[in-house]
Amino acid sequence: MGVGERKIVDFHCDALSKMQEMPDIVFKDDHRLDVTAERMAEGKVALQCFAIYLSSKRGRPRFEDVLGQIDHYRSGVLGLGGLQWLRWREETTNIGKDALSWGMLSLEGVDGLEGNLFYAQLCFELGVRFMGVTWNYANWAADGVLEQRNGGFTEKGRKLVEWCNESGMLLDVSHLSSAGFWELTELSKRPFIASHSNAAAICNHPRNLTDEQISALIAMDGRIGLTFVPWFVREGGEATSEELFGHIEHICSLGGEKQIMFGSDFDGIDAWVKGLEHSGKYSDFAEQLLRHFPEAFVKGWLFDNAITYLKCHLPSKPVQS
Template sequence: MLIDLHADILYRMNKEKQDFYDENSLLHASYAHLQEGEVKFQVFATFIDPILRGEQQLLAVIDSLDRFHQKIKRKGIVEPVLTVSDVQRIRQTQGILGALLSLEGADCLAGHASVLSMLYALGVRLIGLTWNHGNSLADGILEPRGGGITGFGREVIEQMQQLGMVIDVSHASDRVVEDVVQIVSRPIIASHSNARAVYPAKRNLEDEHMKLIAATGGVIGVTFVPEFIADKNEVMIEDLLRHLLHMLRVVGADAIALGSDFDGITTTMADLRDSRDYPVLIERLHHEIGHETTKKIMGENIFRVLTNTLPK
């Protein structure tokens, strides 16, 4: 069972007018590519440029979610995951791709908690608190002041837990990670982040913050973004493995997952170009870390997080 915690399919569909179901689609994670890569669950992120504010931001989010419901969702083919029952049913049913909707940066809430309930009703089950900058909930990793969770952010986190939504701290400031773990009683994730100790990209996580996430029962999704892996012209799976092996030493096999960021990146790894190449990665992981650990990273760990977080 393979689960990808983050891809910007909806964003690229809109930006480049790509068709998810077109066999000649340029999407990294088109339907055909996901099938060939044997992906069972895919997180479809909604990313909206933060230059949009207020009503424009919210309308763009609604448009993105509608894109999923109108152009991707198909009964018996791609079905939304809303509950633990959905996860279990789709996991056991051949031929169905489970789709989880996420929000990459919660700017659209803009201080209004009622928007969260609307997003939940539209099928969103994972939310990244911010995207690099500061918003009404929290500061991002590129925000110069490096602040933490706001009072409104705390309110949103508590409401997310009541609803059964997964909290994502990728793109958040270091202090936000520290704040969030003090608030939550359920697992949190960093959907697409690597290890700062291996490569010092600011978007990567310090060891201490990976440990905090793991202590909640959560996971870190190893990401395929070349700029977060190594300073090389051609980044390879062997470079990604350095992050993964380091994370295994720091947090263990139960706290690691995959978060590709496919379709949110313009340059890909040389030997992991799109979702079709997952079998290459899996074969390499089997060789390096064994079948049982590979199974956990491919999906079992996320299955646990979803089971412990989503509504029944």
């Protein structure tokens, strides 16, 4: 796999939340961001998923804040950053074919929908394609992974999943409670993903996935976006890029080599894995992977596994009448 052939998909960053907090940030090359257009080009990131995350610093989550981050994406990332917008299955065939980079929108926690499924429909119509039901704690739809009671979905939450099944909105279980994870295996009609989680057997953090959860994702042909949060990589908090290899090897030992992708959590962290400080470092990381693993596997983890999932499960573009 030569340098020119290398392409990367990253399934999670929080650049939009930073841009909402600091409106003077310029996505093109502002180094207050881990993910910029310049750094994406340096790291050969062909597709970046941008999460809409509403920080508690802004007070009660409101739908107008969700709309505000969508506006930052449209004007600042697509406009000034020059990215293309991935919304439909048919568009996936264009990713990685030239020097253009693409962006995709996800919602990290449905708190800002305020329990209103009409707002969920608006998000879909405005181009959001993935939805994480919770952040770490309980909301109107379900419990998060740090909610001590470990509840599953509420009645409204089950209606939200039903709407996702009908609309084509895809689901993300990073941050969802264990009970919610297992309930969703019964409720969801499509394979779901964990956009930014690692293996709990290697690093026992509540945000990481147990072997049973990993096996369930493998069985449904979902995806696992290994993340670069240092305290999810190794206990103690400091980590190097090579320490991610243990998570990769463990998931592969469970049969998940075709389910692995990456979800960095860049711009959602204030400490970084050594060697993975921003999206421009992906090229160096790819070289590390190639020194330790078969090329076909590495291409899958960096690009093919994520794109194959999107080709199968993104909604199709409506036919114009």
